[in-house]
Amino acid sequence: MGEGLVLREWSAGDAPALPALFDDPDVARFTPLASPFDEAAGRAYLARAAESRAARRRVQLAVTTDGGAPLGEALLFTASDDPFAVEAGYVIGPRHRGQGLAVRALRLATEYAFGGLGACRVLLRIVVGNEASDAVARSAGFSLTGEAPISTGTALLRTWHREARRAVGT
Numbered sequence: 001m002g003e004g005l006v007l008r009e010w011s012a013g014d015a016p017a018l019p020a021l022f023d024d025p026d027v028a029r030f031t032p033l034a035s036p037f038d039e040a041a042g043r044a045y046l047a048r049a050a051e052s053r054a055a056r057r058r059v060q061l062a063v064t065t066d067g068g069a070p071l072g073e074a075l076l077f078t079a080s081d082d083p084f085a086v087e088a089g090y091v092i093g094p095r096h097r098g099q100g101l102a103v104r105a106l107r108l109a110t111e112y113a114f115g116g117l118g119a120c121r122v123l124l125r126i127v128v129g130n131e132a133s134d135a136v137a138r139s140a141g142f143s144l145t146g147e148a149p150i151s152t153g154t155a156l157l158r159t160w161h162r163e164a165r166r167a168v169g170t
Helices: 012-022 025-030 039-054 101-115 131-139
Strands: 006-009 058-064 072-078 085-092 121-127 156-163
Touching (some): 039 058, 072 101, 121 131
Antiparallel strands (some): 072 085
16 A cells, blocks of 8 residues: 555456456557456456465556555566566556556555565566556666567567665665
8 A cells, every 4th residue: 555556456356347457459469468358358367366376476466546446457476587586567457547557556566575575676577669668667766677678479578677775784
């Protein structure tokens, strides 16, 4: 909670809201979520999210302003190439964009990664050309790593990072 947001666990009752958030051409273009994304896909997505959380591989949280209706998602998961890092992601539904929700949700998720998960770095992998996500990353205090883009076979991803602040003398 903070930044005017409440990040909460997904519930099975959220499945009907997911198509309005995830069935969007930009979501399909810039994330692994395919379109069409209907309520059945939402139920399957929430089931996978619960399994991943139980296995401690991933934390997927609904972005809300009051703990109620979801406006998007913030997620954290283990970075495959860095044991001290956590990867983050975010999606805001099309009707809720332009309100600073992604920046605020990313800041909250990042602080949770540092404090609650003990991460030293938070990474973002953003599709080259996704200018809106680049702007979110910059606004949330992330910077490009300078590493070469990663090819997924269908997209090129640039890596952004933010380091945990260290206390003076540590």
